[in-house]
Amino acid sequence: MDLDDFEALYTAAQTRALDSCAINDHQIPGITLMSRAAEAAFDCLIGTWAQPECVQVLCGTGNNGGDGYLVADLAHKRGIKTTVLQLGDADKIGGDALLAREQALANGVEVIPFDDAAVLPIGVVVDALLGTGLGGDVRGDYAEAIAEINAAGTPVLAVDIPSGLCADTGRVLGTAVRADLTVTFIGLKRGLFALQAPDYTGELQFAGLGVPAQVYRQVPADCFRLQLEPLLDAMPPRPATAHKGLYGTVLVIGGDYGMAGAAALAAEAALRCGAGLVRVATRPQHVAALVARTPEIMPVGVESGADLQPLLDSADTLVVGPGLGQSPWSEYLLQAALASGKPMVLDADGLNLLAAGKVQPRPRMIVTPHPGEAARLLGVSTAEVQADRFAATSALQQKLGGVVVLKGNGSLIASEKEMLLSDYGNPGMASGGMGDVLSGVIGALLAQGQEPLAAAALGVCLHGAAADIAAEEGMRGLVATDLMPWLRELLG
Numbered sequence: 001m002d003l004d005d006f007e008a009l010y011t012a013a014q015t016r017a018l019d020s021c022a023i024n025d026h027q028i029p030g031i032t033l034m035s036r037a038a039e040a041a042f043d044c045l046i047g048t049w050a051q052p053e054c055v056q057v058l059c060g061t062g063n064n065g066g067d068g069y070l071v072a073d074l075a076h077k078r079g080i081k082t083t084v085l086q087l088g089d090a091d092k093i094g095g096d097a098l099l100a101r102e103q104a105l106a107n108g109v110e111v112i113p114f115d116d117a118a119v120l121p122i123g124v125v126v127d128a129l130l131g132t133g134l135g136g137d138v139r140g141d142y143a144e145a146i147a148e149i150n151a152a153g154t155p156v157l158a159v160d161i162p163s164g165l166c167a168d169t170g171r172v173l174g175t176a177v178r179a180d181l182t183v184t185f186i187g188l189k190r191g192l193f194a195l196q197a198p199d200y201t202g203e204l205q206f207a208g209l210g211v212p213a214q215v216y217r218q219v220p221a222d223c224f225r226l227q228l229e230p231l232l233d234a235m236p237p238r239p240a241t242a243h244k245g246l247y248g249t250v251l252v253i254g255g256d257y258g259m260a261g262a263a264a265l266a267a268e269a270a271l272r273c274g275a276g277l278v279r280v281a282t283r284p285q286h287v288a289a290l291v292a293r294t295p296e297i298m299p300v301g302v303e304s305g306a307d308l309q310p311l312l313d314s315a316d317t318l319v320v321g322p323g324l325g326q327s328p329w330s331e332y333l334l335q336a337a338l339a340s341g342k343p344m345v346l347d348a349d350g351l352n353l354l355a356a357g358k359v360q361p362r363p364r365m366i367v368t369p370h371p372g373e374a375a376r377l378l379g380v381s382t383a384e385v386q387a388d389r390f391a392a393t394s395a396l397q398q399k400l401g402g403v404v405v406l407k408g409n410g411s412l413i414a415s416e417k418e419m420l421l422s423d424y425g426n427p428g429m430a431s432g433g434m435g436d437v438l439s440g441v442i443g444a445l446l447a448q449g450q451e452p453l454a455a456a457a458l459g460v461c462l463h464g465a466a467a468d469i470a471a472e473e474g475m476r477g478l479v480a481t482d483l484m485p486w487l488r489e490l491l492g
């Protein structure tokens with residue numbers, strides 16, 4: 001996998017390092033960067049809303065506010081009625097932000113203390129309150145200003161990041177601006193793609209501000225935003241001499257009483273993603289139903305060790321967990337699967353048995369927890385996992401080894417060295433069975449020779465992209481089976 005194919009994502013600290021590298025090592029003055037940021041934001045504003053009747057710019061006392069003053073200056077010069085509502089104590093403004101404020105004032109821009117004004121429900125509002133300098137939950141007037149922006153009912157452009165959104169995690173820190181458009185500078189912040197961020201950023205535009213490429217080599221990123229196309233290119237074309245033996249045998253292990261459907265979904269997804277053969281080790285009572293649903297899969301009823309071993313021997317890849325349950329039967333099957341040493345995707349109840357200490361992890365697994373399963377595996381609350389998904393995913397990877405997929409908005413895929421983010425997918429995926437399909441997708445890609453990280457990355461993006469197409473007919477009522485035709489179409 002070539003990470004150069006993907007956009008780098010940065011933390012707030014890394015973005016500040018990019019800024020200072022551009023300023024100190026490449027002699028681009030901070031005020032020049034700020035002017036370029038303002039020009040980029042203003043161009044997006046005009047490009048989106050043409051000539052608004054007025055522009056209200058809410059400015060904080062830091063450099064995000066500095067950007068805002070220069071946006072106001074540009075709007076004023078364009079003949080647009082412009083007002084700056086200024087938060088905080090003007091005496092606190094320094095550095096480049098002070099230069100920007102002085103420039104706007106000198107050019108006749110109206111600047112009013114926020115305390116003496118209100119956000120009016122007219123024109124376009126520009127949010128230049130808080131950027132990457134946000135520290136902790138939004139305090140005092142800033143919270144009030146955000147509430148007024150969100151209540152004004154006008155189009156909102158957020159400068160760099162919607163104020164109140166954490167650039168590192170995507171969390172809303174108390175409150176945040178709901179923007180229609182966010183123009184972010186120099187580096188894509190990873191928080192713009194995680195958790196609730198899409199509900200707050202609106203359309204996202206990036207402006208590099210003419211920072212030399214060398215700066216990005218001097219400040220390396222440790223997280224990358226996946227794109228489906230380059231990952232698909234890694235799947236080799238099928239030769240004329242293709243036969244099913246070339247594309248691996250996937251063994252799905254699961255489907256305890258009442259949960260045969262989970263195993264069926266994983267098995268069908270594996271077939272739809274190109275596995276050569278798919279077998280299912282499940283309760284004997286489920287065999288007929290599974291065959292009836294998908295005649296191409298080969299379910300085998302297992303109750304004892306003797307039954308399972310031949311299936312493990314003939315499999316290239318295991319998908320353990322869909323509908324596995326947590327009974328003694330479940331535990332036995334998982335123990336045997338782990339002992340086989342075969343490449344494995346471990347999901348659902350397989351993860352819960354692992355978290356309960358019923359089995360020990362082994363290297364080279366791909367685990368695919370949702371936040372609750374990750375929380376159990378880490379011994380923390382789900383809220384703690386969601387509070388910093390990046391940290392939780394790294395911690396779980398360090399604990400288990402192998403590859404960890406933390407599902408949810410902005411799914412994360414981590415190996416020992418890499419952290420990858422997929423922002424494919426949509427809220428319609430919040431329905432039972434989606435995780436079972438994902439585990440089958442990844443199992444099929446592993447069986448076809450993809451390395452674990454590549455199989456997980458492609459599988460997550462494929463799964464989310466298929467759901468995005470299926471959701472075009474409506475998010476509510478989107479079910480896991482709806483993904484099947486699109487998995488096949490996207491893989492080609």
Ligand SMILES: NC(=O)C1=CN([C@@H]2O[C@H](COP(=O)(O)OP(=O)(O)OC[C@H]3O[C@@H](n4cnc5c(N)ncnc54)[C@H](O)[C@@H]3O)[C@@H](O)[C@H]2O)[C@H](O)CC1
Nearest residue numbers: 019033037062063064131132133134135136137138139160
């Ligand atoms: N560095 C550059 O050359 C460029 C920076 N850009 C813009 O600058 C901001 C980052 O600016 P910074 O001064 O570091 O911080 P902020 O303006 O984001 O905020 C600091 C400001 O806010 C107050 N504050 C912090 N936390 C809170 C809180 N929880 N509640 C209330 N108030 C808070 C703090 O007191 C400061 O006054 C970056 O995002 C870009 O927009 C240029 O774009 C590029 C050049």
Ligand SMILES: [K+]
Nearest residue numbers: 127130161163
């Ligand atoms: K902002």
